[in-house]
Amino acid sequence: MKPVKPRMPAPPATELAEQAIPRLLEAHGGLIYNLGLRMCGRQTDAEDLVQETFLRAFRKWEQFEGRAQPGTWLYTIAVRTCKRIKRKRAGQPQRMQSLAELMPTPEEGEIPDLPSGHDGPLEYVLRREAQEAVQHGLTKLPPPFRMALLLKDIVEFSVEEVAQVLGIKEATVKTRVHRGRLLLRKELVKKLPKRKAPPPDHEKQVCLHLLHAKQEALDRGVEFPLAAGELCSRCQSLFATLDLTHEVCLNLKRGPLPEPLHRLLLQEFKHAGRPASKRSVKRPA
Helix, strand or coil: CCCCCCCCCCCCCCCCHHHHHHHHHHHHHHHHHHHHHHHHCCHHHHHHHHHHHHHHHHHCHHHCCCCCCHHHHHHHHHHHHHHHHHCCCCCCCCCCCCHHHHCCCCCCCEEECCCCCCCCHHHHHHHHHHHHHHHHHHHHCCHHHHHHHHHHHHCCCCHHHHHHHHCCCHHHHHHHHHHHHHHHHHHHHHHCCEEECCCCCCCHHHHHHHHHHHHHHHHHCCCCCCCHHHCCHHHHHHHHHHHHHHHHHHHCCCCCCCHHHHHHHHHHHHCCCCCHHHCCCCCCC
């Protein structure tokens, strides 16, 4: 079973912003910066996202009542800031593809031939290409899908926490995350070698039920209850590529906040009390 992610305890109500926000910056700054890169697509936008998020958190700290985790509160600010940055460029999906449309079809004569998991040169190259495919796929996801997926599979929030941050229903979170994973998988499959697919063993509806159970297992961070040997070859391939997609997403959270931006924010915290008219957005050196 996946280990429980440690939670940052809610700070006491008497803690000052000068103490709390630098601590939140250390804990979440790098991840919010990396999310900005994935969500906004440009380094300058990611830097703006980090600056605006933490400066807003600093100024609004007295409004934080400690009822939620401080990280959840912080990401709510980050999401709103990101939407504001992307408002002119963000598009909405014209039509949501059904799960059936995102499933491999019986007419497809090939299925992905995944790396074996060993550390050979071929497996290394394939996994590197898989990472590039997923990163590219993230830039093509509709923004609502991308934001939900980033919070769920990179930040590793629960479905409930993602719903709280985005202000949407949990069922909507699952819909966006599940379809987002399948859309990323389609990009991943393009980069993988193929092998001849055997005929389907089950009706498509059976595979859809199994896919739903697999997605629910990923949501909860638990093992899928059926062993690979109990699945048909097509479902085995589908689930293995979903696992690889999820693994790549988890690896995307790595990376610290750039040191110049970190220093700049600590300096900005000291001057955050100045009137907004006298404050300007700065760039890290």
